[in-house]
Amino acid sequence: MEPFLLVLQFLADPYNLFIIAAGTLVGLIVGALPGLGSVILIALMLPFVVRMDPTTGIALCAIVYCATTYGGSITAILINTPGTPAAAMTTFDGFPMAQKGEAGRALGIATFSSAIGGILGILVMIVATPLLARVAYHFGPAEFFALAVFGMSMLASISGNSMVKNFIGGAFGLLLATVGTDLTTGIERFTFGQADLYEGIAVVQIMIGIFAGGELLRQATQTKVKRELVAEGVTKLPSLQDFKAIWRTVLRATGIGTFIGILPAEGGKVAAMIAYNEEMRWSKHKDQFGKGAIEGLAAPEAANNAATGGTMVPTLALGIPGGGSTAIILTAMLILGLRPGPALFAEQPDLLAGIFGAMLGANICFLIYGMVGAKFFSRITLIPTTILWPCVICLAALGAFSLQQSMFDVGVMVFFAILGFFLNRHGFAPAPIVMGLILGELIETSLKQSYLIYDGNLWAILQQPIALVFLLLSVVGVCGPLIAKALGAWRANQAALLTGNDE
């Protein structure tokens, strides 16, 4: 009961309520702007967050993470453009509903499904995170090494990208993490004589560059895109009939979203995709999907918001990011001197209550904003890209400078902006690079510690049961998609052969 009481205590403070209300508003506005999303917003916020009180700063990141995830659905429904990648599946049935003149009903269903999915996902997070952290008490270097390897192995299953390219991106991130002075030996690695690189490469600046800068250059190719509202967004409460039709869907999708969220490297986008496909599989009227089925709208919205709670579980309990946004939140925690893991639960219960409470509050808050302000948020989409993005990139550059008042850092940001654009153009997503960058130090340190503990015999890692389980899961994580693909190809071949024989 104690975590819940601490959460209630956090929510009773008027200052915290103000932070929740303001953070949710900013998150909704940014979520409604196509191209911007939680990852870019949190990356841009980092220079400011690291100057704040740790609880307020991390709670603010968590708030905007929840709010942007929901905010993306408004534009997905009204202009067929998902504000965030997690809302991509929402366009499938949300936009057809808006075209049929049911925009208000669609917004109402999306708002309710998002809030219920989000709140249930956070309740799971409040219960599961301390339990997982308790398990992590038994973790030594071998277990942490295996866990980090498991986190990297999950890059194999990030959908929409080539598995090999994800791993190359992950390896590049790991390599970036080795830049600077090796802490054990004091030897410089990949510094090329640059004094600014002695303490390692600036992680925040890389994130700002690769996410915000890369997106700026991508937006440059889309300046001619015109966005039009098909309907005004006045949210209508779901009717009792609608509610009866979607409650099972919402619960199923919440379960899927939370589970997918907990898996390292996966996030709201994958959760929404799986929930939508599962809903279609369970549905009695599959033909309605893609034409305005309310279940097809409720499922991805409940799943992607539930995933926000899920992704925080491994981030807080183990220090393994659950997705792109949580990777940046994790970076903010590390800069603020907070080491996620079991110790955090013993030493910083107030911080965790703050994060849990802030996320819970954000979900309730966006439910209210969504019901009364959808019209306003839908109009935000119409802010011209030609005005918005020059301001965003200047804010990114000045934010990169402000951390250490170093122009070298701004140069790093610009370099990674250009590199991020090229990599993205060739199918190398930024998320695996960030995963590698964050997990690099943990992998190297735990490997070195294991080497010392087991007297140079690294095979001893396999004799640790928990480490063995994680390493086996890593093998499954890598081989699973390959086997599934091979099976699919074999089945297709068999089907083609059978068809050929019939003819």
Next chain:
Amino acid sequence: MSHPAHRTIDRTRLIEALVVMAFAVILFAVTFSFKKVPPILAQGIQPTVFPRAILAIMFGLGVIQAVTALRPSAEDLEMLKPKGPIPLIVVLTAALLIGFVALMPVIGTFPALALFLPALSLLWGERRWRLMALSFAGFAGFVYLLFRLIMNVPLP
């Protein structure tokens, strides 16, 4: 059924693979310039071990990528779309961004903002002068408030 006669090479993927392999080889060579430390100080693992392991994995992944580029599956071939050259607007946007960062320490943040913001906006096709003037003046004010007054950051 696959038809070897109809197979082609995925050139883009092959070039990507070669770049990855070359990158790994060059950086592997760079690791030889790292100073060696006595085994007792290195505690068994020299500082070159971890980067070299990653670079070896990277090279291996590059090889896999090259092999798949030489023998693309039917599914890969269907997805093969020729990539056009990088649009000029992207190159110019990147050039403006570099110019902005280069100008900041020379002429100061706010004059650099006054040049960069309208320049990028114009490049992207914006011609509503009043909207630009109002928006960018407001943004400059916001930057001054946030960075100079609230965060007390000494901007260049």
